[in-house]
Amino acid sequence: MIHPQTPLVLHGYFRSSASYRVRIALNLKGLDYDPVEVSLIAGEQRSDAFLEQNAQGFVPMLVAGDDVIIQSMAIIDWIDRSYPEPRLIPDDPMPRAVALAQANVIACDIHPLNNLRVLKYLTKDLGLNEQTKDRWYQHWIIEGFEALEAMAGEGRYLGGDAPGIADCCLVPQMYNARRFDVPLDAYPRLVAIDAACMEVDAFQRAHPDAAKPA
Ligand SMILES: N[C@@H](CCC(=O)N[C@@H](CS)C(=O)NCC(=O)O)C(=O)O
Incomplete structure (x- = not known):
């Protein structure tokens, strides 16, 4: 289980629906996170600094302490396994x-x-x-x-x-x-x-x- 104090930083874009999914999941878990806005209109997802962390150049990207997680479904699964209540993906x-x-x-x-x-x-x-x-x-x-x-x-x-x-x-x-x-x-x-x-x-x-x- 991840330490409850691990800082979470969500790199996303307000209108990105994949980012929106992850914001909902974090909120349902009652988790605090720092949002970092990546302007897709300005092409910031293609900057060298962003691509260094996320070779795919997409948002969302969740940084949890030293770990970087990409792909919204993988991020939601990681959140659900790290913070099990309330469950977002059933076990059965x-x-x-x-x-x-x-x-x-x-x-x-x-x-x-x-x-x-x-x-x-x-x-x-x-x-x-x-x-x-x-x-x-x-x-x-x-x-x-x-x-x-x-x-x-x-x-x-x-x-x-x-x-x-x-x-x-x-x-x-x-x-x-x-x-x-x-x-x-x-x-x-x-x-x-x-x-x-x-x-x-x-x-x-x-x-x-x-x-x-x-
Ligand atoms: N399968 C990815 C899709 C992510 C995705 O398509 N993100 C869009 C915003 S919703 C994006 O970053 N687009 C940037 C681009 O197309 O250059 C996920 O679920 O995270």
């Missing part, structure tokens, strides 16, 4: 598989197709206009949300009675969906779960509007 094999499958619909099958470098490639390298790029963006959310709506259980949260790793992924993805005008009427379970999460202080404090530097 079947609930664990369900939670990770729900989370991965977003983390593996929606988000990577829509992140900044993909959108830049579509517009700058392949010459897509803004309207076509937005259609691309919406398409992958709609396809993923159709599946996730069917996979959502009866609980207040995707995690059941308490928020879990899939809720950490859902709320930022809903934020992105709204930013890109994806109609959400077809996903009443996801809308209700998102609303339930947003009643929880840990989710409210992680919102991009709260994380945005002054």
